[in-house]
Amino acid sequence: MSEADYQWRDKGAVITGAASGIGLGLAQAAHERGMRVMLVDRDADALADACKTLDGAIAVPTDVTDQAAMDTLAERAFGELGNVALLFNNAGIMATGFSWEIEPARWEASWRVNVEGVLNGMRAFIPRLLKAGTPSRIINTASVGGFLPSPLMSPYSATKFAVVALTEGLKGELAMIDAPVSVSLLAPGPVRSAIFDDPFGEIVDPATGGFVEHLRGMIGAHGMDPGDFADKVFQALNAGEYWIVPQPEALDPALEARYRMIAERSQPDFSLG
Numbered sequence: 001m002s003e004a005d006y007q008w009r010d011k012g013a014v015i016t017g018a019a020s021g022i023g024l025g026l027a028q029a030a031h032e033r034g035m036r037v038m039l040v041d042r043d044a045d046a047l048a049d050a051c052k053t054l055d056g057a058i059a060v061p062t063d064v065t066d067q068a069a070m071d072t073l074a075e076r077a078f079g080e081l082g083n084v085a086l087l088f089n090n091a092g093i094m095a096t097g098f099s100w101e102i103e104p105a106r107w108e109a110s111w112r113v114n115v116e117g118v119l120n121g122m123r124a125f126i127p128r129l130l131k132a133g134t135p136s137r138i139i140n141t142a143s144v145g146g147f148l149p150s151p152l153m154s155p156y157s158a159t160k161f162a163v164v165a166l167t168e169g170l171k172g173e174l175a176m177i178d179a180p181v182s183v184s185l186l187a188p189g190p191v192r193s194a195i196f197d198d199p200f201g202e203i204v205d206p207a208t209g210g211f212v213e214h215l216r217g218m219i220g221a222h223g224m225d226p227g228d229f230a231d232k233v234f235q236a237l238n239a240g241e242y243w244i245v246p247q248p249e250a251l252d253p254a255l256e257a258r259y260r261m262i263a264e265r266s267q268p269d270f271s272l273g
Contacts, residue, residue: 001033004238009034012081014073016064016121017091019046022141022191025226026088029234031057036081040064040073041091064091064117067124074124083134086237089121090141090186092160099154107155114159118166129181137182137237139244140167144189144251148258151270171242184242186233189250192223 013030017023019041027050031037037057041047044061051059058080062073077084093113095106118140129136145153146160164185171183224247232246245251261268 002235002238005033005234007238008085008234010036011085012036012038012077012083013086013088014038014040014077014081014084014125015088015090016040016062016117017141018088019043019050022188022226022229023088023090024050025191025230026090026233027054027057028227029230030086031055033234035086038073038077038081064089064120065112067120070120070124074128077125078128078132083132083136084125084129085134085136087121087125087129087136087138088141088186089118089138091117092141092143094153095155096153098152102155110155110159114156115162115166118163122170126181130179133180135180135182137184138170139184139186139233139237140170141186141188142167144187144245144247144254146187147251148254149268182240184237184244186244187251188229189245189247190223191226191229 008030013027013035015023015027015030015037018027018039023039023041027037027039031054037054038060039047039051039054039057040060040062041050042061042063044059047059047061051057060073060076062069064070091113093110095102095110122138125138129138140163142163143156143160145157146164149157149161164187167183167185174181174183229246233244236244236246260266
């Protein structure tokens with residue numbers, strides 16, 4: 001740990017989607033820095049297993065799509081952690097396939113978890129953070145996919161684009177009222193995570209099957225370990241950064257190409273490379 005990491009000691013951290021992957025990596029990193037940690041996930045069994053490795057961590061099974069449950073979570077967090085310095089709105093799910101063939105229920109689930117889950121966290125915690133009046137930070141997890149749309153994963157791309165816009169808007173709103181609450185946008189690239197284990201349901205067409213195998217191969221070859229990823233996130237938090245992009249190589253070249261494509265009004269190129 002760096003000297004700057006000691007600023008987090010004895011402060012509270014709440015992480016959604018914390019039973020595995022990025023969320024668990026963030027929880028472990030917060031715990032290592034001496035934070036009081038509350039892990040949140042809808043998978044109660046996996047959450048309990050995750051907490052066994054983190055002495056003193058609190059497991060709170062919660063569905064982020066349920067506003068009342070998130071309000072209860074916020075009350076419990078302030079009651080049991082004493083304060084909340086970091087809120088990671090991190091829960092997310094994936095859906096793949098042709099956009100017109102993906103079941104309406106999968107589309108709705110993607111929107112409710114990936115976007116409304118973030119919004120519900122904001123609604124539940126921001127009034128309490130403002131009332132507390134102490135410095136705190138909200139970190140919303142988008143993705144490099146929130147800047148780079150992709151075929152065959154439109155629900156993920158569309159919802160992560162929405163998180164980017166929602167988070168930038170929040171940043172401006174809190175600045176308008178000179179709030180002690182800061183905001184960061186987290187944009188992961190490939191990270192070894194349960195989101196890629198088998199979230200796709202039955203794959204019936206060759207195009208989607210090939211795309212899913214490409215994703216899994218990319219994660220296997222280039223995916224960052226969640227612990228290493230979380231350390232980079234905390235380095236950015238120590239610096240007070242808004243844009244947290246721990247894997248710029250996964251975003252910057254493609255983003256520059258996207259800017260040129262838009263400026264030149266040229267056709268999108270979705271070759272996998």
